[in-house]
Amino acid sequence: MVVFPTLTVTPSIEGWGEELAQDPTIRTQLDGGYILTRARFTRIPKKWKVKYGLLTPTDKATIEAFEIAVQGGAGIFSWTSPVGLITYSVRFAGPIMFTMRESPNWWDTEFILEQV
Amino acid sequence: MTLPPVLKYLKNEIASIYPWLFLLDITLPNSALLHFVHNNEDITIPTTGVTYTKFPFQIELPEIDSDGNIPTWNIRVDNTLRIFETYLQQTKGAVGSEIILTIINAQYLSESYVDLQTKIEILDASSDENWVVFACGGRNLFRDIYPVYRYLANHCMWRFKWHECYYNDPSASVVYGDDGNIYIGIQDHLSAAANKPVTGAIWWKYWRLANRKGISGRSPAGRLNSSISTWCEGENYTAGSETCKNTLTDCRAKNNSLRYGAFIGLSQKGIKVV
Numbered sequence: 064m065v066v067f068p069t070l071t072v073t074p075s076i077e078g079w080g081e082e083l084a085q086d087p088t089i090r091t092q093l094d095g096g097y098i099l100t101r102a103r104f105t106r107i108p109k110k111w112k113v114k115y116g117l118l119t120p121t122d123k124a125t126i127e128a129f130e131i132a133v134q135g136g137a138g139i140f141s142w143t144s145p146v147g148l149i150t151y152s153v154r155f156a157g158p159i160m161f162t163m164r165e166s167p168n169w170w171d172t173e174f175i176l177e178q179v
Numbered sequence: 180m181t182l183p184p185v186l187k188y189l190k191n192e193i194a195s196i197y198p199w200l201f202l203l204d205i206t207l208p209n210s211a212l213l214h215f216v217h218n219n220e221d222i223t224i225p226t227t228g229v230t231y232t233k234f235p236f237q238i239e240l241p242e243i244d245s246d247g248n249i250p251t252w253n254i255r256v257d258n259t260l261r262i263f264e265t266y267l268q269q270t271k272g273a274v275g276s277e278i279i280l281t282i283i284n285a286q287y288l289s290e291s292y293v294d295l296q297t298k299i300e301i302l303d304a305s306s307d308e309n310w311v312v313f314a315c316g317g318r319n320l321f322r323d324i325y326p327v328y329r330y331l332a333n334h335c336m337w338r339f340k341w342h343e344c345y346y347n348d349p350s351a352s353v354v355y356g357d358d359g360n361i362y363i364g365i366q367d368h369l370s371a372a373a374n375k376p377v378t379g380a381i382w383w384k385y386w387r388l389a390n391r392k393g394i395s396g397r398s399p400a401g402r403l404n405s406s407i408s409t410w411c412e413g414e415n416y417t418a419g420s421e422t423c424k425n426t427l428t429d430c431r432a433k434n435n436s437l438r439y440g441a442f443i444g445l446s447q448k449g450i451k452v453v
Contacts, residue, residue: 102198105285106220 064152065140068129070122072115074145080112081146084177108178110156111144118170123161126172130159139179152179183290197286201238202231203254204279208270210371210385215256218285226289238280241316252299252315254278263311272304278315332447335430337440339423340365342383346435347390348419354386354410361407362386364416375410385416 087107091099118126133140136155143150156175164171182190189195200222205213216222216231217238223230235257241250256263267273282295303314329336337343340351342365352364356376366385373379376386423429427443430436 097193100194102196102285104198104219105200105222106218108219 065129065133065138067140067142068125070115070118070125072118072122075114075116077116078112078114078173079146082110084108084110109151110175110177111153112173112175114171114173116171117164118161118172120168120170123170123172126159127161130155142176151176153177154179182294183287185287186284186290186292186295189284189287197284200283200285201236202279202281202283203236204281205273206277206373207266207273208275209367209369210374211266211369212371212373213266222283222285222288224283224288249316249320251302252280254313254315255310256313258306258309258311264306267304267306267311273301273313274304276301278313330445331441332443332445333426333441335423335425335427335440337438339425340418340421342387343438343440344423344435345387345390345438346423346433348421350417350421351419352414352416353389353407354416355407356382356386356410361389361391362410363389364418367415367417370410370412370414370416372412375412 089101142153153176156177159174162171201217203215214231215234237255239253280297299315356362362376374385376382430439
């Protein structure tokens with residue numbers, strides 16, 4: 064499996080987010096005023112909001128090339144979370160957004176990864 | 180309904196972290212078995228060792244009314260990867276396949292789910308780019324032959340090569356069953372444990388005892404005939420290529436008129452129900 068590239072910077076703490084990829088609950092509102100809940104599936108995948116700040120143009124090009132290599136959100140790749148250093152099989156949940164920071168030499172980026 | 184106590188408890192709970200899952204056991208007309216679970220990971224049942232593959236499908240529960248309509252279950256199976264398309268082509272829409280639908284609780288896989296099982300049959304199939312839709316239901320009484328026997332003058336009522344006809348097609352597969360008798364194929368199929376003569380659960384749909392008139396099972400010395408093989412799993416067995424016109428002339432040509440299933444003395448005009 065393809066592995067997410069190693070960059071010269073680590074992800075920002077600010078803007079980092081984690082949550083369940085989907086709500087695994089079946090919820091039924093009953094006439095009696097109470098709610099009946101059940102789990103839908105046995106496995107609960109997660110998703111991560113990953114943010115990098117002050118990327119060099121080389122790092123930006125590396126991420127762009129990787130995004131093209133996995134065909135955006137189509138391909139699955141291996142990614143190690145900096146929190147706990149656990150490796151997951153993930154895919155991009157959407158296109159990667161790059162924002163210029165004052166000059167073309169510095170870029171911010173953020174993307175969402177969802178567990179396969 | 181006599182559910183095990185733990186399942187009854189889970190069913191009545193106001194909140195439960197253990198999901199109830201739908202399992203499908205599909206037996207295709209060529210005896211291939213498919214096991215699917217409506218879940219996001221595979222499930223293995225410890226008692227049977229069967230692994231159910233995660234697969235997207237939806238079940239539309241049947242409408243039951245008092246108009247005498249036969250309830251129909253629509254099972255929609257994902258077709259985006261065209262996995263089922265091949266099976267549909269190979270098995271003429273998989274019509275006649277048996278589906279066992281079971282609802283289980285993911286935490287208690289070893290419990291008895293007999294009361295949460297429904298056995299249905301595929302009556303019709305259609306597909307588009309997203310879904311294969313199987314219209315399923317019980318046996319359609321309108322398709323049953325009634326009266327059971329039709330007394331026709333020159334049209335045999337027996338199914339060609341089957342148990343009543345008893346004609347041995349020379350091009351059909353012949354094997355030794357596990358009781359030592361010789362069996363002849365009466366339906367083309369891929370062999371599996373369920374159709375093994377004679378310990379398989381539905382072997383009689385695929386095999387019958389060979390008519391010993393045309394087949395010699397043992398040599399004069401009492402040894403098994405080496406040209407007849409022992410039944411093996413995973414083989415493509417055939418019922419042969421011969422056809423029948425259901426007429427007495429054709430039956431005589433096959434030297435099988437002793438078992439001719441029509442009544443030649445009746446008038447050949449019209450139909451008589453006796």
